[in-house]
Amino acid sequence: MSDKLFQQIRKFIDLSANDELVVNKYINTLQLNKKEFLLHDGKVCNDLYFVEKGCLRMYFINKKDSEQITQFALDGWWIADYMSFMNNTPSNYYIQSIEKTEIVSISSQKFDDLLKELPHLEKYFRIIMQKAVAASQHRAKLMYEMTKEEFYIHFSTSFPEFMQRVPQYMIASYLGLTPEYMSELRKKKL
Amino acid sequence: MSDKLFQQIRKFIDLSANDELVVNKYINTLQLNKKEFLLHDGKVCNDLYFVEKGCLRMYFINKKDSEQITQFALDGWWIADYMSFMNNTPSNYYIQSIEKTEIVSISSQKFDDLLKELPHLEKYFRIIMQKAVAASQHRAKLMYEMTKEEFYIHFSTSFPEFMQRVPQYMIASYLGLTPEYMSELRKKKL
DNA sequence: TCAATTTCTTAAACCAGTTTAATATTTAAG
DNA sequence: CTTAAATATTAAACTGGTTTAAGAAATTGA
Numbered sequence: 001m002s003d004k005l006f007q008q009i010r011k012f013i014d015l016s017a018n019d020e021l022v023v024n025k026y027i028n029t030l031q032l033n034k035k036e037f038l039l040h041d042g043k044v045c046n047d048l049y050f051v052e053k054g055c056l057r058m059y060f061i062n063k064k065d066s067e068q069i070t071q072f073a074l075d076g077w078w079i080a081d082y083m084s085f086m087n088n089t090p091s092n093y094y095i096q097s098i099e100k101t102e103i104v105s106i107s108s109q110k111f112d113d114l115l116k117e118l119p120h121l122e123k124y125f126r127i128i129m130q131k132a133v134a135a136s137q138h139r140a141k142l143m144y145e146m147t148k149e150e151f152y153i154h155f156s157t158s159f160p161e162f163m164q165r166v167p168q169y170m171i172a173s174y175l176g177l178t179p180e181y182m183s184e185l186r187k188k189k190l
Numbered sequence: 191m192s193d194k195l196f197q198q199i200r201k202f203i204d205l206s207a208n209d210e211l212v213v214n215k216y217i218n219t220l221q222l223n224k225k226e227f228l229l230h231d232g233k234v235c236n237d238l239y240f241v242e243k244g245c246l247r248m249y250f251i252n253k254k255d256s257e258q259i260t261q262f263a264l265d266g267w268w269i270a271d272y273m274s275f276m277n278n279t280p281s282n283y284y285i286q287s288i289e290k291t292e293i294v295s296i297s298s299q300k301f302d303d304l305l306k307e308l309p310h311l312e313k314y315f316r317i318i319m320q321k322a323v324a325a326s327q328h329r330a331k332l333m334y335e336m337t338k339e340e341f342y343i344h345f346s347t348s349f350p351e352f353m354q355r356v357p358q359y360m361i362a363s364y365l366g367l368t369p370e371y372m373s374e375l376r377k378k379k380l
Numbered sequence: 381t382c383a384a385t386t387t388c389t390t391a392a393a394c395c396a397g398t399t400t401a402a403t404a405t406t407t408a409a410g
Numbered sequence: 411c412t413t414a415a416a417t418a419t420t421a422a423a424c425t426g427g428t429t430t431a432a433g434a435a436a437t438t439g440a
Contacts, residue, residue, distance in 0.1 A: 060331060068334050070327065082324035092331070115313070122312035123305070129319030134272035136326040137260065141250060141282070143333075144258050144366060148397070169417065176334060181397055183419050338427070359387065371427055373389050387436070392429105399424070406417070 002029055002104050004052045004076055012124050022118055026110040032097040038105075039095035045084035047105040051077050054101025057170065060092050069173040072098075072166070078128060098166060148177050152185050192219055192294050194242045194266055202314050212308055216300040222287040228295075229285035235274035237295040241267050244291025247360065250282050259363040262288075262356070268318060288356060338367050342375050 002024070009015050015023075028047075032038070032054070039045050041061065049056065051073050058071040058079060070093075073079035084091035085108060106114065115122055142151060152175055156163050163171065172182035192214070199205050205213075218237075222228070222244070229235050231251065239246065241263050248261040248269060260283075263269035274281035275298060296304065305312055332341060342365055346353050353361065362372035 060335075062335050070330050070334060081327065082320055083328055086320060086324060119309065119312075122309075122316050126312050126316035126319060129316060129323055130272055130276060133319055133322045133326065134276060136323065136330070137271065138273055140260050140326070140330075144260060145250075145252050167417065178398060179418070180399085180420080184397095184421095187419080357387070368428060369388070370390080370429085374391095374427095377389080381440100383438100383440090385436100385438070387434100389434070390432085392431095394427105394429070395425100396427090397425090400422090402420085404417100404419070406415100408415075409413090410411100 002027065002052065005050050005104050008076055009121070009124050012127050013120055019118055023114065023121075026106055026114040028105045028107075030103050030105060032101040032103065034097060034099050036097050036101075037094060038097075038103075039081065039091055039093060041092055041094055042090050044088055045081040045091045045093070045095075046088075047107050048078055048080045048085065048111060049073070049095065050104040051075055051079070052102040052104060054103070055098040055166065056095055056101060056103070057098055058093050058095050059173070060094070067173060069170055072162075072174065074162075078132070098170070143176075148175065148181070149185055151175055152177065152182065153189070156189075192217060192242065195240050195294050198266055199311070199314050202317050203310055209308055213304065213311075216296055216304040218295045218297075220293050220295060222291040222293065224287060224289050226287050226291075227284060228287075228293075229271065229281055229283060231282055231284055232280050234278055235271040235281045235283070235285075236278075237297050238268055238270045238275065238301060239263070239285065240294040241265055241269070242292040242294060244293070245288040245356065246285055246291060246293070247288055247364075248283050248285050249363070250284070257363060259360055262352075262364065264352075268322070288360070333366075338365065338371070339375055341365055342367065342372065343379070346379075 005027075006015065006020055006023075009023075029052070038047070038049055038056070039058075053075055056073040056079055057069050058073070058081070059067045059069040062068045071079065079095060081091040081093045081095075083089065084093075088108070115125075142154065146154060155171070155175060168182060168186075169179045172179045175182070177185075195217075196205065196210055196213075199213075219242070228237070228239055228246070229248075243265055246263040246269055247259050248263070248271070249257045249259040252258045261269065269285060271281040271283045271285075273279065274283075278298070305315075332344065336344060345361070345365060358372060358376075359369045362369045365372075367375075
């Protein structure tokens with residue numbers, strides 16, 4: 001249920017059995033069917049979400065009325081619209097499950113309360129956020145440096161399983177390609 | 191000297207006068223002339239940098255042997271190659287001053303020591319990192335959504351002073367434009 | 381002050397990737 | 411099992427932005 005979360009926390013800080021009980025007071029576990037929404041455009045992103053098992057996507061509706069995916073989240077990953085979460089402002093994003101998914105969520109208020117009750121958890125969240133910044137710096141570098149074809153090749157080489165698991169048009173969206181161009185690149189690659 | 195840093199910290203947490211003395215034990219203040227380097231490709235990014243006054247840029251050398259800027263840092267901003275900092279691996283980036291700049295730096299080791307001695311500082315750094323993630327999510331959204339022309343207009347409208355302060359070719363680099371195209375857009379805009 | 385270097389501008393030829401418009405294949409629902 | 415809906419493929423016309431190649435203007439250093 002929240003095994004993966006506690007496992008991950010213990011990679012960075014000590015967490016006693018009693019601490020674990022405290023954390024459980026504040027978090028929520030959820031089972032999602034495919035295509036269930038956690039967040040809608042126009043609503044405040046009031047929770048942080050941790051994926052225990054499954055896959056989420058975060059997307060917005062662009063000017064041409066189509067879905068533009070900016071992020072996926074797999075097992076062990078946190079996901080949220082952090083701007084909305086921190087400023088309590090309406091989000092421009094949707095967060096939706098791509099398949100059956102188990103998550104842990106914690107609301108903004110409970111997050112504050114938890115960190116007051118267990119301040120050493122601040123270190124875990126600081127590290128997680130640092131890793132997220134590192135990952136986004138890395139991704140920005142790739143996007144500046146590579147053509148879209150190169151980025152596709154890099155991505156499909158790095159995450160072959162993911163490529164099978166998620167609809168191709170979603171991967172195209174995430175990579176900033178049209179589905180048509182993606183088909184062309186797939187053909188080329190064989 | 192580190193006024194801006196302490197000012198910023200106090201926006202998020204309480205920091206006593208004594209705490210401030212402790213922090214001063216761990217940090218380093220530096221004056222940089224224009225074009226001085228803080229980080230070279232191939233070296234480990236062993237410090238976090240905070241800009242008290244001035245402007246830094248972070249860039250890498252791309253496949254065509256030209257400089258690709260991925261980030262600027264102005265007064266009140268932290269900057270580092272976080273992947274290199276956290277993993278103690280050689281960086282692919284340079285960090286350089288664009289003008290005379292005052293910074294505060296803290297090495298990886300001292301960062302750990304400081305947080306052990308003043309654990310409530312973890313909250314400050316967690317918040318700063320969350321804000322950085324929020325900013326990178328926002329920027330990714332803009333880049334997916336806007337043409338380069340639109341992005342240029344958005345940026346020059348949002349940061350008119352910055353546009354005057356920094357060489358145009360650097361802004362072009364950061365926006366992912368060629369200097370030639372940028373000239374064209376500037377002409378169009380008049 | 382002058383020469384060297386850097387930065388900015390100009391414009392035509394070029395192209396990575398998109399748009400448009402189907403068609404084919406696969407998946408989901410009843 | 412059949413139909414509807416969703417996903418993937420195909421290809422030609424199109425375009426936002428780059429490359430190439432100067433020349434002009436501004437800044438820097440001695």
